[in-house]
Amino acid sequence: MASIDIANIQKSYGSHPVLHDVDLAIRDGEFVVLVGPSGCGKSTLLRMIAGLESVTAGEIRIAGKRVNELAPKDRDIAMVFQSYALYPHMSVARNMSYSLRLRKTPKGKILQVVAGAAAKLGLEPLLERRPRALSGGQRQRVAMGRAIVRQPKAFLFDEPLSNLDARLREQMRAEIKKLHKDLGATSIYVTHDQIEAMTLADRIVAMNAGVVQQVGSPLDLYDRPANLFVAGFIGSPGMNFFEGRYHAGERPRLEIAGGVGIPLETPAPIAEGDFTTLGIRPEHVVLAGHGPETLLANVDLVEPTGFGIILHLSLGGSSFKAFTHERSFLTASGTVPVRFPDHSLHFFGQDGKRI
Amino acid sequence: MEYTLRRKGLPAIRPPLMKRIADASAPYLYTAPALILIVTVMLVPLVLGVSYAFRDVQLLNPFSGAFIGLGHFRALAEDEAFFRSLRNTLWWTGASVLLQFTFGLILALLLDKPFRGRALAQALVFLPWAVPSFLAGLNWAWLFNPVVGPVPHWLYAIGIMSQPANILSDPQLAMWGPIVANIWWGIPFFAITLLAALQAIPRDLYEAASIDGAGPVQRFLSITLPFLAPTIAITILLRTVWISNFADLIVVMTGGGPADRTQIVASYIFTQAFKRLDFGYASAVALVLLALLLAYSLLIVILRQWLISKD
Amino acid sequence: MRAKPLLVTIAHRLAILAYIAFALFPLFWLLKVAVTPNDLLYSEGIRLWPSRASLEHFDFVLRHSAFPVFFRNSLIVSGSTAVVVTVLASLSGYALSRFRFRGKYWLVTLMLLTQMFPLVMLVAPIFKILSPMGLTNSLTGLVIVYSAFNVPFATFLMQSFFDGIPRDLEEAAMIDGATQFVAFRQIILPLTLPGIAATLGFVFTAAWSELLFALMLISGNEQATFPVGLLSFVSKFSVDFGQMMAAGVLALIPACLFFLLIQRYLVQGLTAGAVKG
Numbered sequence: 027m028a029s030i031d032i033a034n035i036q037k038s039y040g041s042h043p044v045l046h047d048v049d050l051a052i053r054d055g056e057f058v059v060l061v062g063p064s065g066c067g068k069s070t071l072l073r074m075i076a077g078l079e080s081v082t083a084g085e086i087r088i089a090g091k092r093v094n095e096l097a098p099k100d101r102d103i104a105m106v107f108q109s110y111a112l113y114p115h116m117s118v119a120r121n122m123s124y125s126l127r128l129r130k131t132p133k134g135k136i137l138q139v140v141a142g143a144a145a146k147l148g149l150e151p152l153l154e155r156r157p158r159a160l161s162g163g164q165r166q167r168v169a170m171g172r173a174i175v176r177q178p179k180a181f182l183f184d185e186p187l188s189n190l191d192a193r194l195r196e197q198m199r200a201e202i203k204k205l206h207k208d209l210g211a212t213s214i215y216v217t218h219d220q221i222e223a224m225t226l227a228d229r230i231v232a233m234n235a236g237v238v239q240q241v242g243s244p245l246d247l248y249d250r251p252a253n254l255f256v257a258g259f260i261g262s263p264g265m266n267f268f269e270g271r272y273h274a275g276e277r278p279r280l281e282i283a284g285g286v287g288i289p290l291e292t293p294a295p296i297a298e299g300d301f302t303t304l305g306i307r308p309e310h311v312v313l314a315g316h317g318p319e320t321l322l323a324n325v326d327l328v329e330p331t332g333f334g335i336i337l338h339l340s341l342g343g344s345s346f347k348a349f350t351h352e353r354s355f356l357t358a359s360g361t362v363p364v365r366f367p368d369h370s371l372h373f374f375g376q377d378g379k380r381i
Numbered sequence: 382m383e384y385t386l387r388r389k390g391l392p393a394i395r396p397p398l399m400k401r402i403a404d405a406s407a408p409y410l411y412t413a414p415a416l417i418l419i420v421t422v423m424l425v426p427l428v429l430g431v432s433y434a435f436r437d438v439q440l441l442n443p444f445s446g447a448f449i450g451l452g453h454f455r456a457l458a459e460d461e462a463f464f465r466s467l468r469n470t471l472w473w474t475g476a477s478v479l480l481q482f483t484f485g486l487i488l489a490l491l492l493d494k495p496f497r498g499r500a501l502a503q504a505l506v507f508l509p510w511a512v513p514s515f516l517a518g519l520n521w522a523w524l525f526n527p528v529v530g531p532v533p534h535w536l537y538a539i540g541i542m543s544q545p546a547n548i549l550s551d552p553q554l555a556m557w558g559p560i561v562a563n564i565w566w567g568i569p570f571f572a573i574t575l576l577a578a579l580q581a582i583p584r585d586l587y588e589a590a591s592i593d594g595a596g597p598v599q600r601f602l603s604i605t606l607p608f609l610a611p612t613i614a615i616t617i618l619l620r621t622v623w624i625s626n627f628a629d630l631i632v633v634m635t636g637g638g639p640a641d642r643t644q645i646v647a648s649y650i651f652t653q654a655f656k657r658l659d660f661g662y663a664s665a666v667a668l669v670l671l672a673l674l675l676a677y678s679l680l681i682v683i684l685r686q687w688l689i690s691k692d
Numbered sequence: 693m694r695a696k697p698l699l700v701t702i703a704h705r706l707a708i709l710a711y712i713a714f715a716l717f718p719l720f721w722l723l724k725v726a727v728t729p730n731d732l733l734y735s736e737g738i739r740l741w742p743s744r745a746s747l748e749h750f751d752f753v754l755r756h757s758a759f760p761v762f763f764r765n766s767l768i769v770s771g772s773t774a775v776v777v778t779v780l781a782s783l784s785g786y787a788l789s790r791f792r793f794r795g796k797y798w799l800v801t802l803m804l805l806t807q808m809f810p811l812v813m814l815v816a817p818i819f820k821i822l823s824p825m826g827l828t829n830s831l832t833g834l835v836i837v838y839s840a841f842n843v844p845f846a847t848f849l850m851q852s853f854f855d856g857i858p859r860d861l862e863e864a865a866m867i868d869g870a871t872q873f874v875a876f877r878q879i880i881l882p883l884t885l886p887g888i889a890a891t892l893g894f895v896f897t898a899a900w901s902e903l904l905f906a907l908m909l910i911s912g913n914e915q916a917t918f919p920v921g922l923l924s925f926v927s928k929f930s931v932d933f934g935q936m937m938a939a940g941v942l943a944l945i946p947a948c949l950f951f952l953l954i955q956r957y958l959v960q961g962l963t964a965g966a967v968k969g
Contacts, residue, residue, distance in 0.1 A: 405793070407787075407791065407872065408787045408791035408793040408795075408796070409793070409795065411783045411784060411786055411787035411791070412783070412784040412787045412788075412795075412799060414780045414783060414784070415780040415781065415783065415784035415843045415847060416784070416799065416802075418780065418836075418839060418840045418843055419802065419803070419806060419840055419843060419844065421840075422818070422836060422837055422839075422840030422841075423806050423814065423840050423841070424802070425817075425821070426814045426817035426818045426821060427809065427813065427814065427817070429817035429820065429821070430813050430814060430816060430817040433816060433817060438816070438820075440819075487707075488711055491704060491707055491708055491711070492708075496704070496705075502708050502711075502712060504952060505712050505715060505716060506708075506711045506712055506715045507715075507951075508715055508716070508719070508948065508951065509715050509718075509719075510951075511897060511947050511948050511950070511951030511952075512719070512944060512947065512948070513897070513900055513901030513918075513919065513943065513944075513947055514901050514903065515901060515903040515919040515922070515923065516901075516919075516922075516940055516943055516944060517718075519922065519923075519926065519936070519940060520718045520719070520721075520722050520940065521718060523721070523722070523725070523933065523936075523937065524718055524721060528734070528933070529725050529733065529933045530721070531721070531738040534738045565714065565715070565718065568715075569715075622808060626810040626811065626812065628812060628904065629901075629903050629904065632903065632904065632907075633903070633923065647810060647812050650810075650812045650813070650815070651812055651815065651904055651908075654812075654815045654816045654819075654908070655815070655907060655908055660816035660817075660819075660820065663815070663816050664813070664816055664817070667810060667812060667813035668813070670810055670812075670813070671809055671810060671813060674808065674809070674810065675808075678808055
């Protein structure tokens with residue numbers, strides 16, 4: 027196992043930059059998830075660590091050693107591909123042992139390691155099958171098995187679960203987490219699915235347009251998103267945003283479109299008259315109360331999910347969502363009282379950064 | 382100071398340079414053997430052939446080889462046989478391509494929908510394509526031969542011929558011999574290409590058209606034909622170039638006769654080089670043919686560009 | 693209402709049968725004349741099958757003529773050409789499929805151009821070049837020439853097969869510890885076996901059929917390939933139809949065998965190649 031240091035990494039294709047100055051230090055044994063929308067550069071970054079893409083500028087160190095110039099085979103890393111990339115003409119056992127055979131590992135040792143990995147992943151009855159004869163979930167396991175037999179310095183995962191159906195994805199997610207607990211291997215995991223990121227990561231690296239937006243623990247990103255992008259990307263249904271002008275004074279409030287004023291319980295750290303964006307997660311909207319800080323929102327649509335209810339509401343033309351477990355809202359219509367508790371509010375400046 | 386800095390920097394810069402060289406040379410190492418072969422056996426002779434066109438090169442004449450400028454081309458301008466072969470080329474190419482395409486398209490349409498025994502039928506109708514061209518030529522020459530072949534007798538029986546004779550020795554009809562052999566041999570190529578294009582048309586388009594009320598003819602005109610158009614255009618154009626160069630059938634079946642009636646430019650070049658051993662003149666004819674075909678190929682490129690930009 | 697689809701079906705099957713008849717009749721006739729004994733050849737000229745079939749012509753051709761030599765020569769030339777071309781085309785097709793490099797555009801253009809220009813143009817210069825090297829009247833010379841002629845198309849054919857193999861597989865192999873060349877050899881090549889078979893078959897058939905250059909470059913019977921041998925036989929003894937056609941049937945066998953074996957892949961590959969070219 028090893029640490030991975032990424033220092034001022036840049037990548038461009040011709041004159042078209044795809045990664046700007048990425049800096050990241052991954053500790054030994056840490057599980058780091060790179061998350062972001064497609065095209066944000068997360069896969070490119072992973073492939074640069076693997077050695078499948080060249081580095082335009084900056085330095086990558088694995089276990090303290092510069093690897094920029096090393097071929098993938100000399101970096102001692104393993105990778106699980108989105109397509110699994112299993113060798114179709116080899117049996118499961120030969121797929122898993124290919125790396126060991128390339129390294130001229132003794133036969134007895136290979137057998138033992140493959141058997142161990144197969145036991146861990148429940149692949150024993152499938153060892154002689156070809157990948158074609160496996161289900162999606164089984165293929166996924168073989169791809170994992172191929173990675174773990176080598177005991178590499180680090181595991182790289184490139185959207186490994188995105189070809190599975192929802193149920194299987196959930197199950198494999200748990201298995202990957204368990205595996206990481208067992209092996210304690212340094213892992214870098216790329217996904218566009220924020221739930222995978224939240225559930226798996228020790229630390230999340232949120233990326234957008236080739237720039238790292240925030241690095242932190244899953245709850246850091248959920249509780250204190252550094253900017254509008256992270257706030258909107260993490261959490262489902264996504265955070266509500268209201269743009270408006272701040273009015274301080276005795277009863278501080280945010281004046282939003284349609285002449286509606288959202289009352290705030292305590293003054294915000296914003297100058298009088300400044301434009302700001304207020305964010306609140308749907309699950310933090312309180313659907314009750316009366317008094318001066320309560321507003322009446324129009325009910326536009328009710329979406330039952332079974333687990334709870336998503337209400338599509340609007341305030342003076344600005345629509346937002348609220349999430350509740352209260353079944354009585356299934357039949358909500360007309361207007362409902364809403365309140366935005368102070369401790370759940372996020373403020374973002376005009377540059378999009380958290381205030 | 383600066384010097385030491387640079388010395389210090391050296392080890393860091395060296396490996397990427399070496400790696401860059403190794404990386405950059407890989408594709409060339411993979412392609413080098415093929416490239417060398419193509420250059421030495423095709424490109425060098427091509428250049429040499431172009432130079433022959435301006436020289437007096439006769440194989441059995443040790444005193445030949447002198448530069449004679451445009452001499453060959455002047456002779457060519459007055460060579461009746463050449464112009465006749467040029468007309469024959471047009472006739473040969475046009476008739477062959479048109480009929481191969483028509484019958485190939487019909488065959489592709491017949492094979493498009495699944496039916497019992499389609500795989501077998503497909504293998505059988507595509508079989509002529511595997512027959513070596515010289516054998517196809519000989520085979521048809523024999524079929525046209527009244528001694529062993531049935532065709533003259535059939536033609537006589539249905540009243541086209543007054544007696545069972547060999548059409549290959551009839552100056553009026555001789556060209557039809559190689560053309561028929563060429564059609565037999567070339568239908569599979571068109572059918573395969575068009576069949577692949579047909580199969581690539583999304584089936585739900587036809588279903589949507591049926592629901593919208595289109596009959597079979599309308600479906601063919603409004604869906605099949607527009608989808609096939611690019612393939613048809615490109616295949617026909619490429620095939621035209623290929624067939625106008627294709628001398629095997631004619632060399633085998635008629636040798637250009639009778640009375641040069643079936644001589645096309647390609648077989649004329651071959652005759653000049655092989656029988657008269659006049660390499661210089663043969664190269665001059667070949668150069669003219671090349672120029673004509675290049676002009677024609679240019680048309681392909683422009684047309685292809687136009688088709689792509691239209692989509 | 694049911695009558696119309698039935699009629700259409702019948703017309704469709706009849707049309708297919710007509711095509712099959714047109715495609716197979718010449719080959720059938722070849723076989724028919726080859727098994728007709730000489731004394732019946734003229735008296736039963738256009739009967740569909742002779743009243744008495746015999747293999748005497750095959751027997752003669754195999755035992756008393758130079759055709760076994762021609763057959764062997766053709767087998768050597770076509771087999772060697774197919775192997776050489778497939779190896780070279782695998783390498784260059786892989787490069788075209790997987791690498792981005794500066795010379796690629798020019799390489800593709802050169803290969804496309806070679807498909808365009810008339811090969812008859814090269815007859816004279818190639819003879820002039822090969823002659824002083826002792827490569828005329830030699831099977832080696834033919835193999836070299838045929839290899840060069842077939843490499844461009846075979847390269848495009850192989851490229852289209854490589855394009856069909858996901859890049860992930862090599863990347864996985866490279867991470868597993870393989871160099872690019874080892875990944876090519878151990879992972880990609882085994883997966884391209886159908887493509888390799890198609891290319892082998894295509895090139896073999898092309899070399900087996902080639903006539904003009906064989907005529908030009910080969911003079912004696914010793915080195916003659918099948919087309920040359922058959923053609924010289926035709927012009928010398930043009931009355932022994934039975935024997936010629938027996939020889940023709942023999943010449944047909946390898947090509948047709950190859951074709952039937954790889955028909956499916958060939959159609960696939962040719963389509964890809966044709967669309968590209």
